[in-house]
Amino acid sequence: MRDSTEMEQHQDYVLRTIEERGVRLVRLWFTDVLGQLKSVAISPVDLEGAFEEGVQFDGSAIDGFSRMQETDVLAIPDAASFQLMNWGDGGEVTARVFCDLVNLDGTPFEGDPRQVLKRNLEKARTAGYQFMCAPEVEFFYLASDVAAAGAVQPLDNASYFDLTTFDASSDIRRATIGRLEATGIPVEYSFHEDAPSQHEIDLQHTDGLTMADNVMTMRLIVREVALEHGVHATFMPKPMSGVQGSGMHTHLSLVSGERNAFYDANGEHHLSTVGRQFIAGLLTHAHEITAVTNQLVNSYKRLVLGFEAPVHVSWARSNRSALVRVPVVKRSKEESATRLEYRALDPACNPYLAYSLILAAGLAGIEGGYHLEEEASADIFELSEEERRAKGIRLLPTSLAEALDAMEGSELVREALGEHIFEWFLRNKRSEWNDYKAHVSQFELDRYLKSW
Amino acid sequence: MEPILCYPDPPPSEVVRALELAGYSWEAVGDEAAANDGLWSAAIVAAEEEAEAAFAFARALRNADASVAPVLLLVRGSALSELETRHELFDDFCVTPFHPVEFEARLRHLIVRGGWSETPTELVTYGELVLNLETYQAIISGRPLDLTYMEYELLKFLASNPGRVFTRETLLSRVWGYEYYGGARTVDVHVRRLRSKLGEEHAALIQTVRSVGYKFGESRWGA
Numbered sequence: 001m002r003d004s005t006e007m008e009q010h011q012d013y014v015l016r017t018i019e020e021r022g023v024r025l026v027r028l029w030f031t032d033v034l035g036q037l038k039s040v041a042i043s044p045v046d047l048e049g050a051f052e053e054g055v056q057f058d059g060s061a062i063d064g065f066s067r068m069q070e071t072d073v074l075a076i077p078d079a080a081s082f083q084l085m086n087w088g089d090g091g092e093v094t095a096r097v098f099c100d101l102v103n104l105d106g107t108p109f110e111g112d113p114r115q116v117l118k119r120n121l122e123k124a125r126t127a128g129y130q131f132m133c134a135p136e137v138e139f140f141y142l143a144s145d146v147a148a149a150g151a152v153q154p155l156d157n158a159s160y161f162d163l164t165t166f167d168a169s170s171d172i173r174r175a176t177i178g179r180l181e182a183t184g185i186p187v188e189y190s191f192h193e194d195a196p197s198q199h200e201i202d203l204q205h206t207d208g209l210t211m212a213d214n215v216m217t218m219r220l221i222v223r224e225v226a227l228e229h230g231v232h233a234t235f236m237p238k239p240m241s242g243v244q245g246s247g248m249h250t251h252l253s254l255v256s257g258e259r260n261a262f263y264d265a266n267g268e269h270h271l272s273t274v275g276r277q278f279i280a281g282l283l284t285h286a287h288e289i290t291a292v293t294n295q296l297v298n299s300y301k302r303l304v305l306g307f308e309a310p311v312h313v314s315w316a317r318s319n320r321s322a323l324v325r326v327p328v329v330k331r332s333k334e335e336s337a338t339r340l341e342y343r344a345l346d347p348a349c350n351p352y353l354a355y356s357l358i359l360a361a362g363l364a365g366i367e368g369g370y371h372l373e374e375e376a377s378a379d380i381f382e383l384s385e386e387e388r389r390a391k392g393i394r395l396l397p398t399s400l401a402e403a404l405d406a407m408e409g410s411e412l413v414r415e416a417l418g419e420h421i422f423e424w425f426l427r428n429k430r431s432e433w434n435d436y437k438a439h440v441s442q443f444e445l446d447r448y449l450k451s452w
Numbered sequence: 453m454e455p456i457l458c459y460p461d462p463p464p465s466e467v468v469r470a471l472e473l474a475g476y477s478w479e480a481v482g483d484e485a486a487a488n489d490g491l492w493s494a495a496i497v498a499a500e501e502e503a504e505a506a507f508a509f510a511r512a513l514r515n516a517d518a519s520v521a522p523v524l525l526l527v528r529g530s531a532l533s534e535l536e537t538r539h540e541l542f543d544d545f546c547v548t549p550f551h552p553v554e555f556e557a558r559l560r561h562l563i564v565r566g567g568w569s570e571t572p573t574e575l576v577t578y579g580e581l582v583l584n585l586e587t588y589q590a591i592i593s594g595r596p597l598d599l600t601y602m603e604y605e606l607l608k609f610l611a612s613n614p615g616r617v618f619t620r621e622t623l624l625s626r627v628w629g630y631e632y633y634g635g636a637r638t639v640d641v642h643v644r645r646l647r648s649k650l651g652e653e654h655a656a657l658i659q660t661v662r663s664v665g666y667k668f669g670e671s672r673w674g675a
Contacts, residue, residue: 013601016588084598181648184600206641258635
């Protein structure tokens, strides 16, 4: 009852705002299985009807949505996610609203990643937890004419935290942040990252669904602003060999009522049993969820030794090579700030699915009462292969093929994603891998052509 | 004369005694639906027990299409602070235990005066911020703010009570409602979003009061 009144209030507000602000176009947004944003624009006069009945379209044209028989689905706008996209530049006022996709009979459409995340968040809620997260999104600015030709040319040669005088990309980044903030996506930090022309924008934590929506919106805004400045922005995980790739380290916490469920004043490092079990869940299922958190062939070129990307399945407090990090928190802030950081994710993932699996893995740890091994103390980058094995430290999958094998055998992933997306994802990604495997690369030509 | 509406059902016995003594006709009403079914010359809402439910009922009376009956609120002396952010809900109040003569005098005054008028304030203004309650629009320094519904509701509540410090729990219950799941962090997240939409120049309108909560602007009464 309350839910429906609340929804009506949201819808009233949206309809009123559209009228008052003279919105000319409303974009209905949703996301395909691979994490590409899709949009259907409707006239504002049709929005009220869309709230009531949804907007019908043929899903078969969109990746991951097609099924054998009936392919029509309904997009129902989620009024709570309504946002004007108004850049104050005198341009046309448009608005976006994220949609939930449902079957014609009103049941959640199993191919919709947003519905998948909602289902997993609901599961957490039933167990008494609200899932909060905050990603650190890395990306590169590249010369767009060169990028259009399929090559890579950074805009600068600056590095970590550099403040450069003639850094064109800093201006672009500043404009981007202004637009994110105006869109209701607060930014915690932003800076020049380690690699040339690489930038990082850290978002303020919020609930998992809003954050997945925010990541989708952010990727669009970053690209749009770059384009306006004649630059190409890319979230490709490893556009250049020899320098850092782009990750999307994500800080995670569970809130139980008013309490931070990962915090215990008397726990070791202030970490609660729930927190330890959540980490154990992540570590236990890490290899099964990697195909989704790192879904491109290229993702695995970031997950290599010698950079700050995780390679081993381990946890630690300050060690940045660990897969799960428990950041050391400022004194007196422990209660609110104790959290975990999962470091495998890259910004080319589908945030709805990636968050679903991270949450499912962590919850499995809590439900199963998993035991957490000691933290990795030595810098495991330094260990030899034998030492690593002797310590029982496993590796993350080293290729998309390996990750898909691990995913295929995972009941946890199958259940969290649902049969439809699970099967489709495996099929689609196997085919991507096969294309890659059959491709003869520049590396091979350079290395073999003359000597063999 | 129309009867007097008495909430809750049954009303406190001293209310019944005072009304009978003064010769008013009255009717006990336990919910909104019953209130909408009748015509009333005044409403007495006792907020001594289960105050939240009583406030919710008073709000429902205000929002109902038909009802313009003046509302007399009965409240314990120890709960007077509860009234501070709820002035729009009642026309007069009486501290309990009351003196029957005072109670009757206040009631008669309300009935004669006609009570709450149908012209609620349509604008909430503070400095360069203007909220139009009719159209849901917010403007700062002439620039429209692109708020979501909850951001708008939060800003409206804060701007209507400048200079007051609210705990996260209070904001949660007053803006989101008690059933809202998500806890006090929801408030932090929305405050942060509001600040970013207000823009750097105006973000400081919402101040964080360490280990307490949030405060909007300064009181008009010079704190």
